Amino acid sequence: xxxxxxxxxxxxxxxxxxxxxxxxxxxxxxxxxxxxxxxxxxxxxxxxxxxxxxxxxxxxxxxxxxxxxxxxxxxxxxxxxxxxxxxxxxxxxxxxxxxxxxxxxxxxxxxxxxxxxxxxxxxxxxxxxxxxxxxxxxxxxxxxxxxxxxxxxxxxxxxxxxxxxxxxxxxxxxxxxxxxxxxxxxxxxxxxxxxxxxxxxxxxxxxxxxxxxxxxxxxxxxxxxxxxxxxxxxxxxxxxxxxxxxxxxxxxxxxxxxxxxxxxxxxxxxxxxxxxxxxxxxxxxxxxxxxxxxxxxxxxxxxxxxxxxxxxxxxxxxxxxxxxxxxxxxxxxxxxxxxxxxxxxxxxxxxxxxxxxxxxxxxxxxxxxxxxxxxxxxxxxxxxxxxxxxxxxxxxxxxxxxxxxxxxxxxxxxxxxxxxxxxxxxxxxxxxxxxxxxxxxxxxxxxxxxxxxxxxx
Amino acid sequence: xxxxxxxxxxxxxxxxxxxxxxxxxxxxxxxxxxxxxxxxxxxxxxxxxxxxxxxxxxxxxxxxxxxxxxxxxxxxxxxxxxxxxxxxxxxxxxxxxxxxxxxxxxxxxxxxxxxxxxxxxxxxxxxxxxxxxxxxxxxxxxxxxxxxxxxxxxxxxxxxxxxxxxxxxxxxxxxxxxxxxxxxxxxxxxxxxxxx
Numbered sequence: 001x002x003x004x005x006x007x008x009x010x011x012x013x014x015x016x017x018x019x020x021x022x023x024x025x026x027x028x029x030x031x032x033x034x035x036x037x038x039x040x041x042x043x044x045x046x047x048x049x050x051x052x053x054x055x056x057x058x059x060x061x062x063x064x065x066x067x068x069x070x071x072x073x074x075x076x077x078x079x080x081x082x083x084x085x086x087x088x089x090x091x092x093x094x095x096x097x098x099x100x101x102x103x104x105x106x107x108x109x110x111x112x113x114x115x116x117x118x119x120x121x122x123x124x125x126x127x128x129x130x131x132x133x134x135x136x137x138x139x140x141x142x143x144x145x146x147x148x149x150x151x152x153x154x155x156x157x158x159x160x161x162x163x164x165x166x167x168x169x170x171x172x173x174x175x176x177x178x179x180x181x182x183x184x185x186x187x188x189x190x191x192x193x194x195x196x197x198x199x200x201x202x203x204x205x206x207x208x209x210x211x212x213x214x215x216x217x218x219x220x221x222x223x224x225x226x227x228x229x230x231x232x233x234x235x236x237x238x239x240x241x242x243x244x245x246x247x248x249x250x251x252x253x254x255x256x257x258x259x260x261x262x263x264x265x266x267x268x269x270x271x272x273x274x275x276x277x278x279x280x281x282x283x284x285x286x287x288x289x290x291x292x293x294x295x296x297x298x299x300x301x302x303x304x305x306x307x308x309x310x311x312x313x314x315x316x317x318x319x320x321x322x323x324x325x326x327x328x329x330x331x332x333x334x335x336x337x338x339x340x341x342x343x344x345x346x347x348x349x350x351x352x353x354x355x356x357x358x359x360x361x362x363x364x365x366x367x368x369x370x371x372x373x374x375x376x377x378x379x380x381x382x383x384x385x386x387x388x389x390x391x392x393x394x395x396x397x398x399x400x401x402x403x404x405x406x407x408x409x410x411x412x413x414x415x416x417x418x419x420x421x422x423x424x425x426x427x428x429x430x431x432x433x434x435x436x437x438x439x440x441x442x443x444x445x446x447x448x449x450x451x452x453x454x455x456x457x
Numbered sequence: 458x459x460x461x462x463x464x465x466x467x468x469x470x471x472x473x474x475x476x477x478x479x480x481x482x483x484x485x486x487x488x489x490x491x492x493x494x495x496x497x498x499x500x501x502x503x504x505x506x507x508x509x510x511x512x513x514x515x516x517x518x519x520x521x522x523x524x525x526x527x528x529x530x531x532x533x534x535x536x537x538x539x540x541x542x543x544x545x546x547x548x549x550x551x552x553x554x555x556x557x558x559x560x561x562x563x564x565x566x567x568x569x570x571x572x573x574x575x576x577x578x579x580x581x582x583x584x585x586x587x588x589x590x591x592x593x594x595x596x597x598x599x600x601x602x603x604x605x606x607x608x609x610x611x612x613x614x615x616x617x618x619x620x621x622x623x624x625x626x627x628x629x630x631x632x633x634x635x636x637x638x639x640x641x642x643x644x645x646x647x648x649x650x651x652x653x
């Protein structure tokens with residue numbers, strides 16, 4: 001039997017510190033469903049999803065009981081839907097969105113990702129069609145999530161795609177204005193999009209992935225925070241390297257629970273196991289916050305100088321713990337800073353201590369980017385595009401993933417509070433310190449070349 | 458060749474196991490199984506020992522050990538007979554049970570009645586106290602035919618009415634979070650040891 005201390009430690013992580021498996025995501029390749037006939041194509045999509053994912057939720061529920069470990073979300077990620085839309089028209093894009101939404105509902109998953117276009121170097125007609133269909137698709141569906149990759153370190157940044165995306169984000173927000181632009185929360189704009197990310201809204205099945213595969217997203221900010229609390233209680237003057245060590249050890253345990261669940265789900269479904277994505281993904285609950293981790297480390301006011309260093313320390317320690325725990329770590333694996341989904345970050349933004357510019361700096365050292373940011377509804381498409389370009393540049397130059405979920409809220413202004421509810425939380429509308437002035441630069445379009453791969457200082 | 462099961466209970470002190478080991482060795486026996494612990498200052502051990510000769514009795518072994526300790530030790534020795542596995546031939550899986558909360562008379566009786574009523578066999582059980590709070594940790598063997606969700610729900614109901622929190626989770630969860638062996642290896646070991 002494992003040691004008594006180890007047993008009680010694990011039980012405490014589950015009962016008191018909100019450890020859970022945030023998502024088990026089944027990737028499904030839909031390329032074989034491509035057909036010039038829209039009806040045949042959408043029928044094939046429904047058939048394949050409903051056959052491959054029929055047992056996903058039941059198996060996850062069985063394993064959740066076996067281990068007494070909550071599996072919060074069961075989700076699907078498909079190969080890029082844009083590949084099914086080549087040669088089709090907007091009506092087919094809408095029909096495909098509905099087919100995905102209804103198939104996800106039929107197998108009882110809450111979200112399906114992969115309404116995706118990879119346009120970092122150029123845009124095919126199918127990709128353009130997908131992007132232009134987003135206002136209607138994200139308005140008319142509940143479960144469909146979308147992502148657009150506009151840049152990679154190898155390809156540079158497709159500024160034309162960024163411009164189009166800026167306009168589309170505004171259109172999505174306007175199309176869902178009666179829900180405060182919520183549709184835009186289901187679109188992630190990426191640089192260096194990972195092909196095996198299980199977290200929504202950015203999950204999709206990359207071209208290097210198997211026909212079907214299980215990826216698992218484990219969270220656990222509460223576990224990390226409590227581990228730091230205990231360490232600081234024992235030694236109030238403990239140095240930062242001791243905190244990093246504590247985070248690393250805790251991340252090991254968290255990662256292992258994810259791999260355990262992932263391998264068993266994959267085995268029972270008869271599909272390969274892919275990766276554990278160890279990302280500290282907060283929820284709006286107190287005790288499940290990434291911001292609280294930084295506070296436990298001594299950043300009393302989030303956004304104060306030193307916050308970026310705290311993010312870097314946590315992100316690196318989490319990766320190190322995860323890498324030792326499993327050779328199957330992938331996806332984003334680090335710390336998310338989705339403002340609306342984290343009560344401590346949301347409060348710091350409301351208090352004005354955590355600005356968009358500081359958040360952008362933090363994204364240079366964390367696992368994602370400007371995530372779940374509510375913005376004034378009158379922010380121009382060019383300004384949104386400028387924000388995307390800045391964030392993409394951080395990712396491209398630093399050879400890492402960066403991403404944005406920007407939600408311009410129609411009719412609302414800086415300082416107003418927006419409630420989406422549930423896991424999406426609530427937040428205060430913020431805006432860049434300077435909201436205009438880059439239009440001429442952004443409108444030039446074209447392409448920002450890939451960065452030089454030497455002379456790295 | 459003779460094999461015995463030996464149990465010794467004595468107030469703990471340094472060298473108890475040395476004295477038992479010396480007594481068994483002096484008689485030509487080899488200790489080939491052992492489980493020892495100290496509870497509230499009392500040392501207890503159960504062990505098996507094999508002797509090359511048939512010309513030795515359980516009483517002779519008991520006397521040899523008892524002589525080392527005097528009257529303060531309780532020593533029991535009996536012939537080893539391969540006991541019947543209580544769950545032989547039944548597909549089983551190992552779970553870890555924990556419960557924590559206020560202690561009361563009859564708690565162990567209630568828990569064990571619950572487990573045995575479902576043919577769940579206790580393999581290991583530890584209890585520790587902190588003030589009026591008690592923590593139990595046990596490893597149990599659960600027949601695979603049981604609906605584990607139902608067992609967990611009924612267990613929570615039983616203990617919840619007395620203000621105790623509890624968990625009932627597959628042992629692999631604890632193995633993967635406390636061992637450094639690859640998860641794949643731990644799962645493989647479990648699948649090979651699925652029934653007994």
